[in-house]
Amino acid sequence: MTTEHDVASAEPTVDYGPGRPIGPKPVPRRFHQARWDEPIIFELSISGARGILPPLTEPAIAAVVGNPADALPPGVRRERPPTLPELPQNVVVRHYDRLSQETLGADLNIDVGQGTCTMKYSPKVNDQLIRSHRAADLHPLQDESTVQGMLEIMWRLERLLAEISGLDRVTLQPGAGSAAIWANVSMIRAYHASRGEADRRTEIVTTLYSHPSNAACARTAGFDVITLRPDPTTGLPRLDDLRAVVGERTAGLLITNPEDTGIFNPDIESFVRVVHEAGGLASYDQANANGTLGITNAAKAGFDLCHFNLHKTFSTPHACGGPAAGASAVTARLAPFLPAPTVERAEDGAFYLDHDRPLAIGKIRPWYGVAPNLIRAYAWIMSLGADGLREVAEIAVLNNNYLMKRILEIAGVTAPYAVGRRRIEQVRYSWQGLTDETGVTSEEIGWRAADHGVHFWQSHHPWVVPEPSTFEPTESYSRADLDEYAAILARVAQEARADPDLVHTAPHRSAVHRNAHAPLDDPDRWAVTWRAYRRKIKGEEVDG
Amino acid sequence: MLDEVGAASVDDFYADIPPSLRLDRPLDLPPPLRSEAELVRHVEELLARNRSTRELLSFLGAGCYQHHVPAVCDEINGRAEFLTAYAGEPYEDHGRFQALFEYCSMMGELLLMDVVNVPVYDGFQAAATACRMAARLTGRRFVLVPATMGRDKLSKIVDYLRPDLVVEEVAADPATGELSLDALRAALCDDTAAVLYEIPTYLGVVETGAAAICEIAHEGGALAIGSVDPSTLGILAPPASAGADLACGDIQPLGIHQHFGGGHAGFIASHDVLRVVAEFPSRLFGITPTAESGEYGFGDVFYERTSFARREDGKEWVGTAAALWGITAGVYLALMGPAGMRELGETMMARTRYAMARLGAIPGVRLPFADSHHVKEFVVDLTATGRTAAEVSAAMVERGILPGVDLSGQFPWLGPSMLVAVTEVHTRADIDRLADSLAEVLA
Numbered sequence: 008m009t010t011e012h013d014v015a016s017a018e019p020t021v022d023y024g025p026g027r028p029i030g031p032k033p034v035p036r037r038f039h040q041a042r043w044d045e046p047i048i049f050e051l052s053i054s055g056a057r058g059i060l061p062p063l064t065e066p067a068i069a070a071v072v073g074n075p076a077d078a079l080p081p082g083v084r085r086e087r088p089p090t091l092p093e094l095p096q097n098v099v100v101r102h103y104d105r106l107s108q109e110t111l112g113a114d115l116n117i118d119v120g121q122g123t124c125t126m127k128y129s130p131k132v133n134d135q136l137i138r139s140h141r142a143a144d145l146h147p148l149q150d151e152s153t154v155q156g157m158l159e160i161m162w163r164l165e166r167l168l169a170e171i172s173g174l175d176r177v178t179l180q181p182g183a184g185s186a187a188i189w190a191n192v193s194m195i196r197a198y199h200a201s202r203g204e205a206d207r208r209t210e211i212v213t214t215l216y217s218h219p220s221n222a223a224c225a226r227t228a229g230f231d232v233i234t235l236r237p238d239p240t241t242g243l244p245r246l247d248d249l250r251a252v253v254g255e256r257t258a259g260l261l262i263t264n265p266e267d268t269g270i271f272n273p274d275i276e277s278f279v280r281v282v283h284e285a286g287g288l289a290s291y292d293q294a295n296a297n298g299t300l301g302i303t304n305a306a307k308a309g310f311d312l313c314h315f316n317l318h319k320t321f322s323t324p325h326a327c328g329g330p331a332a333g334a335s336a337v338t339a340r341l342a343p344f345l346p347a348p349t350v351e352r353a354e355d356g357a358f359y360l361d362h363d364r365p366l367a368i369g370k371i372r373p374w375y376g377v378a379p380n381l382i383r384a385y386a387w388i389m390s391l392g393a394d395g396l397r398e399v400a401e402i403a404v405l406n407n408n409y410l411m412k413r414i415l416e417i418a419g420v421t422a423p424y425a426v427g428r429r430r431i432e433q434v435r436y437s438w439q440g441l442t443d444e445t446g447v448t449s450e451e452i453g454w455r456a457a458d459h460g461v462h463f464w465q466s467h468h469p470w471v472v473p474e475p476s477t478f479e480p481t482e483s484y485s486r487a488d489l490d491e492y493a494a495i496l497a498r499v500a501q502e503a504r505a506d507p508d509l510v511h512t513a514p515h516r517s518a519v520h521r522n523a524h525a526p527l528d529d530p531d532r533w534a535v536t537w538r539a540y541r542r543k544i545k546g547e548e549v550d551g
Numbered sequence: 552m553l554d555e556v557g558a559a560s561v562d563d564f565y566a567d568i569p570p571s572l573r574l575d576r577p578l579d580l581p582p583p584l585r586s587e588a589e590l591v592r593h594v595e596e597l598l599a600r601n602r603s604t605r606e607l608l609s610f611l612g613a614g615c616y617q618h619h620v621p622a623v624c625d626e627i628n629g630r631a632e633f634l635t636a637y638a639g640e641p642y643e644d645h646g647r648f649q650a651l652f653e654y655c656s657m658m659g660e661l662l663l664m665d666v667v668n669v670p671v672y673d674g675f676q677a678a679a680t681a682c683r684m685a686a687r688l689t690g691r692r693f694v695l696v697p698a699t700m701g702r703d704k705l706s707k708i709v710d711y712l713r714p715d716l717v718v719e720e721v722a723a724d725p726a727t728g729e730l731s732l733d734a735l736r737a738a739l740c741d742d743t744a745a746v747l748y749e750i751p752t753y754l755g756v757v758e759t760g761a762a763a764i765c766e767i768a769h770e771g772g773a774l775a776i777g778s779v780d781p782s783t784l785g786i787l788a789p790p791a792s793a794g795a796d797l798a799c800g801d802i803q804p805l806g807i808h809q810h811f812g813g814g815h816a817g818f819i820a821s822h823d824v825l826r827v828v829a830e831f832p833s834r835l836f837g838i839t840p841t842a843e844s845g846e847y848g849f850g851d852v853f854y855e856r857t858s859f860a861r862r863e864d865g866k867e868w869v870g871t872a873a874a875l876w877g878i879t880a881g882v883y884l885a886l887m888g889p890a891g892m893r894e895l896g897e898t899m900m901a902r903t904r905y906a907m908a909r910l911g912a913i914p915g916v917r918l919p920f921a922d923s924h925h926v927k928e929f930v931v932d933l934t935a936t937g938r939t940a941a942e943v944s945a946a947m948v949e950r951g952i953l954p955g956v957d958l959s960g961q962f963p964w965l966g967p968s969m970l971v972a973v974t975e976v977h978t979r980a981d982i983d984r985l986a987d988s989l990a991e992v993l994a
Contacts, residue, residue: 040643047838047847048653048885058886059621061894064901065979072904076786076897079924083759085788088889090660096623099885103627103878109646112635121637129635132587136594137810138625144603146611147812148956150948153607156600157811170579182672182815185870193710205714223858223868227683229714232863271567302565303572318871325637326628327647328669328834328874330813369710370703372673373614373801374812381813382594390590392583401561408564409552429564457642464638468860486552512842518645520841522848530825533837533852535666536652536659539823540838551663551791 035495038460039516041108048102049537052092058099090538090550109518111462113325117488119410120453120462122433122477123218123267125297125319133386134324137379147374151359158358161375162350164334164385171388171396172293172313173306174336178345179376184294185220186371187314187333188261191290192228193368194312194337194344195259198288201344201366208258208287214244216266217292219467230258237471242268242424249281257287264308265295267467267477268423269407269430279309288312288341296320297481298404298432301397305336312337321384332380346371399482403432406480406489410434413493414478417500419444423472433479435472442474447503447510449474454521455502455513459495604809608981609953610906612928612972613753614674614701615812616804618782619976621886624806628879637871641850648849651874652836654881658818661784661884661892662798663791665823668833670816670877674801675704677817678747678778679711681799683867684819684830685745685774686716693743695773697730699723701753702961716744728756728920728930732763739771745797747776750790751783754958754970755903755928756920765794781805781818781880782974783926785892786900797821806883807876816873816880829856832867895975899927902982903973909986910971915993919965927974931955934966936993943969946992952985 064074076084094102118126137143145154165177181187192211199208211225214235222232233252235244244262253260260282264272272278279289291305291313297320305313317323318331325331337345347367348360360375391399411434414420419441422434438449453463453476466475480489503510512521526532534540541547558564565573584590604617611617628634633647641648655667671677682694694712696705698720709718722734730748739746746768750758758764765775776797777790782804790798798820807814821827828835837852858865887895903925911918915936918929933940940957947954955969962968973982 044846045649047649047656048881049656056888057890058888059623059891061619061887061891062898062975062978063894064898068901068905068979071908072901074897075900075904075924079757079786080759082762082792083757083788083924085784085786085893086792088893089663089784091657091884091887091889091892093888093890094885096886099882100623100626102885103623103650103882104630106646106650107627107630107632109644109649110632110636111639111643112632113637114631114635118637121639124637126637130587132591134629134634136591136598138629139595139598140603140605141598141601143808143810144605144617145601145811146604146609146617146809146953147615148611148613149602149604149607149609149953150944153602153948153953154811156597159600160594160597167580173574182676182873183871185868186672186676189868196713218870219858219862219865220868220870222863223865226863227711227867234862271565273567273569276569276572299568301574301578303568303574307572307574316871324634325871326875327633327636327644327651327878328638329672329872330816330876331871370675370707372707373675373703373815376813378811378813382598386590386594389581389584389593390587393578393580395583396578396580404564405552405556405558405561408556408558412556429558429566431564431567453640454642457640462639462643468862514642517642519642519846519848520843522641522850523840523842524850526839527837527850527852528855530828530853535655535823535828535835535837535852537656537838538659539665542665543823550660 035459035491035498040518042518043105043109045102045105047537049092051094051098051102054093056093056095058094058096087550116461117484117492118462119478119480119484119492120456121464122479123294125479125481127322127481128483129322129324130387133383136386137382142379142382155358157378158350160382160385162352162358164381165350167388168315168334168336171300171304172336173304174313175339176342176345177334177336179334179381180346180371181333181335182372182377183329183331184314184316184333185224187335188220188292189224190335190346190371191312191314192224194341195288195290196228197344197368198341199258208256210256211259211261212249212252212257213261214266215471216268217261217263218294221261221292225261242270243272246274246277249278253281253285253287255285257282257285259288259290261290261292263292263295265431268435269433270425271431275308294319295432298400300400301393302400311341317380317384322387323380323383330377330380332377332384344368402482406482406484407432407434410478410480410489410493413489414496417497419500433477435466435475435477437472438474438476441500441503445503445507447507449476451510451513452499455499455510456495457514458516461492461495607951607953608984610955610971610973610985611953613956613970615809616972616974617809617976618804618974620806620808621883623886624879624882627882628875633875633878641848648836650878650881652838652849654877655836657881657884658820661781662789662820664798664820666828667818667820668831668835670802670818670873671833672817672872673815674817675707677799677819678704679708680832680867681776681797681819682708682712682745682747684797685776687830688827689744689774691742691744692716693740694718695721695738695743695746697721697723697749697752699728699752699754700749727923728752728754729758729760729923730764732760732767735764735767739767739773741772743771743773745774745776747778749778750787751780751926751928754930755925757787757924757926759924761793783896786896802876802880805880807879814876816876828853830866831856832869834869896926898975899973902977903927903929906971906973906982909982910989913986913990913993928970928972930958930965930968931971932966932968938993939967940969943992947988950988952988954985954989
């Protein structure tokens with residue numbers, strides 16, 4: 008059994024004497040996650056139990072058609088019922104409610120520890136709006152006259168995002184940020200193909216601190232990928248490095264700014280110009296746009312394309328990793344390549360879908376996009392307006408620079424690159440000093456942070472900054488929140504010095520203890536499903 | 552806070568943004584709706600211009616279906632913990648990992664396959680990635696798909712497989728709507744990476760030749776991919792039973808609202824073979840022991856496959872996709888159980904056959920694949936009525952009915968025709984109303 012020795016010493020002496028106020032709350036708070044020790048859902052199965060009853064065939068229909076499933080030929084009809092669990096409804100609810108309690112949603116914590124992901128508060132009212140049957144129960148191919156409201160929301164959202172980006176047209180089709188990157192890569196490819204240069208323009212340039220999907224989408228689309236590394240002093244890609252690799256083979260540049268370091272690249276216009284001079288296109292990954300809303304945009308720097316993550320900058324909830332929503336914006340020159348359909352407004356004011364787009368790239372996803380998140384993002388922007396969006400950016404940036412000051416007060420932590428300069432909306436830190444001193448790694452610090460009820464994320468791969476962490480406070484958190492987060496990490500650093508084993512063996516107050524990691528990378532032992540586990544590890548017979 | 556960081560104003564933080572990049576005017580956005588009451592009024596006024604499939608009688612499908620969404624599904628995916636979590640470690644988000652592992656496990660039982668991914672964006676993406684996986688596994692360039700595939704899905708696959716892979720369509724048997732095995736044999740070559748078949752097909756026909764398709768593909772050295780609607784798997788054999796190497800599809804029918812087409816999420820499944828698992832781009836969550844006896848832990852399996860680990864050297868790419876829909880589908884399958892999935896399939900199949908009987912009896916209406924098996928969707932040919940599908944739809948909408956998806960633009964060879972979807976939500980009275988109204992419109 009794990010003991011809670013780290014908590015016991017922090018507890019005040021209990022005195023039940025009359026009239027005495029309850030003692031002060033300790034900082035950090037005495038968090039403990041729910042630990043339900045839930046079985047796998049199959050283990051809860053009760054033979055014959057039912058969670059919900061679907062409608063049965065009416066006798067009057069059966070009288071006409073019988074049971075057509077019985078006529079399915081052998082081999083086409085399922086031979087044995089699937090080995091799904093059999094559960095009463097209350098057991099299903101209890102199980103999933105317990106699992107939800109073992110999940111640290113952004114609503115429950117000071118979620119500044121997931122840098123690059125803009126974990127801002129998602130207003131509850133927007134969740135309510137999308138549950139209306141006039142949003143949730145619309146089919147995408149309904150007669151356009153019956154979905155004018157939905158089309159209008161999409162039409163308006165496109166215009167809002169066009170104004171924010173400074174570009175001309177926007178597709179809301181991508182299911183998330185990486186899908187929007189894919190859409191942009193596909194449009195770059197189609198643009199060059201339309202000019203007869205598809206065979207020649209075979210290279211995409213990106214940077215190491217841009218999201219991995221920029222490089223990965225480009226490769227999937229058939230491009231050779233050239234990655235610019237950061238300058239060790241400034242943390243930024245070098246213009247000279249770009250000039251050295253750009254040429255007649257360049258199809259485009261995919262670049263984030265600020266990159267994951269939070270440092271704004273002041274030469275971004277020159278980067279775009281160099282690529283344009285070589286005949287390439289420039290695409291701005293605006294996943295990190297939260298700190299620059301209303302301050303600068305893609306058009307100002309001359310970009311041809313950009314994309315936003317509506318689940319980051321525009322507040323739609325992250326949903327355990329989607330459904331999210333992406334939006335790709337382009338200049339008028341590239342608008343013909345946007346995927347079909349676009350939402351247009353006729354002269355009589357009616358909204359319609361335009362499928363007649365001969366130069367359009369292929370579909371990015373079915374239909375028109377993740378509609379519930381389009382409604383949420385629209386509502387969020389409408390609740391703020393221009394001044395509100397700028398205030399979002401300014402508070403996010405203030406919060407970030409304030410948190411940086413607090414974090415850098417922890418001995419052993421640095422913010423590599425551009426020393427002494429400001430950051431925009433996030434910072435990539437290094438805990439190398441603390442690791443050198445205590446042997447505790449940033450990964451272990453993260454696991455121990457979970458014991459205090461917060462998340463702590465390291466970095467995209469590869470880890471260029473040693474023992475990294477990346478924090479992005481957004482506009483949603485107060486000074487007290489940021490102080491609490493910094494105090495938690497200061498406590499963990501203190502624990503690393505005083506009792507490194509406590510951190511090495513974390514978590515202690517989570518829903519679970521430390522995983523055995525090796526089986527997850529061992530083909531003989533990994534099990535991606537319960538049936539694989541039963542077959543491989545328990546040696547049981549499974550169906551099929 | 553400014554004092555604490557030694558800044559005179561927030562402008563100090565933007566010192567690195569040159570003046571030439573600064574916006575020289577405020578954004579031109581509508582004035583904000585600063586109170587929640589005003590915001591709700593505004594958005595509800597817009598939504599009020601929609602008429603939902605709860606108000607209209609809808610027989611629209613074509614990949615997005617009106618099924619009953621159990622209250623528990625909405626309850627669980629509305630839980631703040633699930634709704635607002637993101638990318639926590641297994642130690643913050645144990646519940647998220649377990650719920651997704653269980654979703655994959657229940658899909659595995661439905662599909663009779665041991666490996667199922669954490670959802671990708673949608674069924675289109677799942678099919679496109681399955682084709683790329685097959686091409687990497689075989690080192691071949693051609694992918695064969697049914698000519699009856701929906702044009703949007705085909706568009707996605709063609710674009711996603713560019714420029715190195717080529718998609719070719721295989722004709723259907725005009726009598727049955729099923730894939731023509733002769734055409735398949737003729738199309739196969741020694742550079743065919745995969746044969747992707749759909750069950751049911753986009754036009755609603757149960758592909759009874761699935762086992763033969765898989766056998767022909769394998770004889771040609773290609774892989775077989777079964778793209779399947781999981782709501783039919785209580786009664787239909789899964790692709791694995793027919794011999795398919797990969798299964799893929801969309802889980803929107805499993806407890807997720809239509810959301811104007813925003814409720815999709817995709818699955819890819821395979822047997823537990825190392826070289827196949829190595830080709831998945833998606834997250835795979837596995838079960839593992841923890842430091843505590845009797846405790847289940849969960850984490851990423853074979854993370855080094857992914858672009859998260861290796862950027863462009865990973866398999867395709869991975870990112871935020873549709874995890875909460877996966878959890879929702881897991882809840883759905885847990886509620887339904889084996890009996891529920893069988894009843895769902897039988898009810899859909901019987902009501903669809905009843906609808907076929909009623910519509911097929913209307914003078915001038917022809918059901919081109921009437922003798923084939925259908926689970927939840929079928930084609931209605933209006934040629935002999937002299938009316939277009941658009942005309943008929945418009946007249947039906949006036950009667951409060953969305954009768955089906957107009958197929959004329961997608962498949963000119965079908966003539967003026969509609970794809971009609973019938974699920975467990977459609978009662979006999981609904982079907983009778985559809986048939987009576989259609990007869991009236993066509994009279």
